[in-house]
Amino acid sequence: MGKNKPYIFEIEKIESILKERKPKKILIQIPDGLKKSFYNTLDVLKEKYGNVEFIISSDPAYGACFLAENEALNLNADLLVHVGHTEYYRPSFSNVVYVGAYSTLKPSTDMIRSLISYVKSKGIEKVGLSYVIQHKPIVNYVKNILEQESLRVLIGKKSGYVKYDGQIIGCDYSTAVKVNNYVDAHIVICGGYFHAIGLGLATMKPVIKLDPYTNSFEDISKTVKRYLSVRYAKIMRSLDAKKYGVIVGARKGQYRSELIKFLIKLIKSRGLEYELFSADILTIDVLRNIDRDDIDAYMVTSCPRLPIDDLGEFEKPVLTPGEAIMVLTGNLDKYRFPW
Amino acid sequence: MGKNKPYIFEIEKIESILKERKPKKILIQIPDGLKKSFYNTLDVLKEKYGNVEFIISSDPAYGACFLAENEALNLNADLLVHVGHTEYYRPSFSNVVYVGAYSTLKPSTDMIRSLISYVKSKGIEKVGLSYVIQHKPIVNYVKNILEQESLRVLIGKKSGYVKYDGQIIGCDYSTAVKVNNYVDAHIVICGGYFHAIGLGLATMKPVIKLDPYTNSFEDISKTVKRYLSVRYAKIMRSLDAKKYGVIVGARKGQYRSELIKFLIKLIKSRGLEYELFSADILTIDVLRNIDRDDIDAYMVTSCPRLPIDDLGEFEKPVLTPGEAIMVLTGNLDKYRFPW
Structure with a gap:
């Protein structure tokens, strides 16, 4: 991979900040799939800016919603470089640069x-x-x-x-x-x-x-239909739920207070119960660790992809925000995705 | 477990704060092993303080070094309850209460x-x-x-x-x-x-x-000796390392800037190279995701237990801070642990 340069990184964006703002400590957040491709670029930067401390975050960087701004603050970094995604929300940490990673591949x-x-x-x-x-x-x-x-x-x-x-x-x-x-x-x-x-x-x-x-x-239309039928099965299994676990995102970019309030209002209006949990990286193991016997189904407000892509094998139904609204309002005809 | 009450939680500490400071939103961080035991206590609190929003963090809470203060801030919580550990460092988030979890078991x-x-x-x-x-x-x-x-x-x-x-x-x-x-x-x-x-x-x-x-x-003296021989094997395999990966803790309680500076100084004084990585929850998978071919060994500054308990199977040696100092100073006679 390294020599073929599968990705072109917008290194000039980092360099212009290095020249203008002269940061001393830079935290670099890169999606796992791009980390190793980035190391050549990192070496170029280290060679040219020997006084600057570059720290590669091991964070999975699933998206710009997952921005490592807390980490940058904790490490006293004066610049956070987020590679591979465009801005998703306005972070509190002010010095963030979003650096593109463009594939060099071209279909014939x-x-x-x-x-x-x-x-x-x-x-x-x-x-x-x-x-x-x-x-x-x-x-x-x-x-x-x-x-x-x-x-x-x-x-x-x-x-x-x-x-x-x-x-x-x-x-x-x-x-x-x-x-x-x-x-x-x-x-x-x-x-x-x-x-x-x-x-x-x-x-x-x-x-x-x-x-x-x-x-x-x-x-992939048939694959989508297969996914859809799995999702409707989860929805159907949630219809009798008496108590929900509501998962709240622990990072700023995944903490959706209005959505949470809206879901809680719906839950209460139907006379149902709920329990709130927060999660950073949510996996099936994490769900098993927090699960209460009296919870019948979960709804994930942090990321609508988790229930579909990562949590489908959990023993209880885990719903996206859109699916949760379908269940709680009883409007099942139109599949609502993602929100 | 639930009915035997294997742990007694210092619920009175939480209650006195609820009465005095009247927090509206409380984030509760509990080690995974205690989470489910705590749910009875949570139900008592919810029953008595119906207006308060309680959020259970799914964070593993390995120790008070792992305090979920960023999470509490992100969720606009006005109190962070940390269960099961005593204070480890002075957090930036001011409203933290450490709640004891005491085992009811008594050896005969x-x-x-x-x-x-x-x-x-x-x-x-x-x-x-x-x-x-x-x-x-x-x-x-x-x-x-x-x-x-x-x-x-x-x-x-x-x-x-x-x-x-x-x-x-x-x-x-x-x-x-x-x-x-x-x-x-x-x-x-x-x-x-x-x-x-x-x-x-x-x-x-x-x-x-x-x-x-x-x-x-x-x-367990023999078990300790077995561990020690494994640790010395890692140390020996690190003696020829030309380039180190230095793992920095991403949370405040695990970010040890003085230790990091000290290790980097030792690395430089020996004419060796290094690369900095930050990590929140460090696992073998995380190490594999960040690993560079040119790195010969890692040193973990966040938590000295990770190399011993979690990262022993990684393909390259992963050292504790104490072991890193042994290798870099050449003082191998006395095993240095943890720092």
């Missing part, structure tokens, strides 16, 4: 043309185009090919928690939702299934994933 | 007499007596029986990170070390092996564990 024209043949064979004429931030550099390249082959391509305006038109993140598909009524399907540029499945759950339209890592495409 | 007189026969058979006449905080209520009971059978019992004065005479914690055995020159062996009241092994490594004297949970005693 041939493969994209195969994708186009596939969607046309399905009668799809208008598509929404979205992407995760590391593939931003190739969005126009992909869009142009799609349009050359006379597909109508819509890219939703930025809003909510994202910074760029067409950008999606694990918990915010609002750019795609904006164009949802005008398209037959969504094409999303991303690796893995995480974002593509989220997009499917948020839009309920066919989703075709264009994967730069494997240079391939995949219609 | 017969069993303690068997222990006395055993130590006498070994020619031991003078013993140091120490304990972990949850067994504080039975210390005098045990001491009296030991003295009745004409053992000389020494309890070291409080110092360092502990609050009571004779108390030990995972990273501080100074009470026992104080009496070490005057005793033939140590008796420690605790469950499990964690504290007993630490005591052995810190004192290098025979350690007999008196376990209230199993109502039994065990001479």
Whole structure:
């Protein structure tokens, strides 16, 4: 990986701050999947700025909601570099720079043309185009090919928690939702299934994933349906719950006080009980450690992906905020995701 | 467990604050092993103080060094209740109450007499007596029986990170070390092996564990020797290291800036290289995620127990602060623990 430079980091952003603000101690937070790719860049910085103390945070950095601002404060860092995500919330720690990590991979024209043949064979004429931030550099390249082959391509305006038109993140598909009524399907540029499945759950339209890592495409609509049926099973199992565990995010970027208040109000209005728990990194083991016998189901307000991606095997149903609202209001017809 | 009340919690401490300071939102941090025992107490509090919001933190609460003060701030809590440990450092968050959790278990007189026969058979006449905080209520009971059978019992004065005479914690055995020159062996009241092994490594004297949970005693001196030989193997494998990974604690109570400076100075004075990493909950998986090929060994400054208890299986040697100092100064004769 190292020599192929799979990611280009916006090192110039860090350097301009190093020159202007002259920080002495820098905490660097990088998603686990990018940590080792970043070490070459780190060595360049260390070589050029020998007096500066660079500390790599081992935090998993799931998103910019997970910003290590407490850690930066505790370590007396005068700059926090957050790599790989765009700003999600306004942190209390004032000296934060968000540094892009852009993939250098480019899907082949041939493969994209195969994708186009596939969607046309399905009668799809208008598509929404979205992407995760590391593939931003190739969005126009992909869009142009799609349009050359006379597909109508819509890219939703930025809003909510994202910074760029067409950008999606694990918990915010609002750019795609904006164009949802005008398209037959969504094409999303991303690796893995995480974002593509989220997009499917948020839009309920066919989703075709264009994967730069494997240079391939995949219609994941059936996978989304499978996920959806699992989610409805959790919802159904929660309908008789008498007492809920409400999980509150322990980090500022995941502490959603208005949402928590709203859910508690719904719980109380239905004459049900609840218990509040806070969590930083929430896993099945953490849930097992806090679980009370008298709790029938959990709702997670910190991150709507945890119930779906990490907590599905827990013995009791664990709901996203959207699912919790469905259960508590009794509006089960439309799957509500993520919030 | 619930009905037997294995632990008595100092609920009156919480109640007096509830009456005086009238907090509205309370974050409660409890070690994983005590969480479920605490829920009865929580229910009593919730029943009596219906207007107060109680949030149970899912934090593992390994010690008072791990105080969830950032979490309390992030959640706008006006009181942080830390259960099961005594104060370790002066936190920035001002409203913290340390609530004792005392075991109700009492080893039988017969069993303690068997222990006395055993130590006498070994020619031991003078013993140091120490304990972990949850067994504080039975210390005098045990001491009296030991003295009745004409053992000389020494309890070291409080110092360092502990609050009571004779108390030990995972990273501080100074009470026992104080009496070490005057005793033939140590008796420690605790469950499990964690504290007993630490005591052995810190004192290098025979350690007999008196376990209230199993109502039994065990001479763990051989186990300590086994641990010691593993530790020396790690030390030996680190002697040729060219580059170290230095792990810095991400929480205030585990961020030891003076120790870090001292180790870096030693590293530099020997012409070696290093890389700084910060960690909150440090596991082997976390180490694997941050590991660089060019790092030969790690030193952990956050918690001296992690290398011994949690990171022994990591592919590269991981040293405690004391071991790091041994390696960097070349003073290998005396095992230095914990700091």
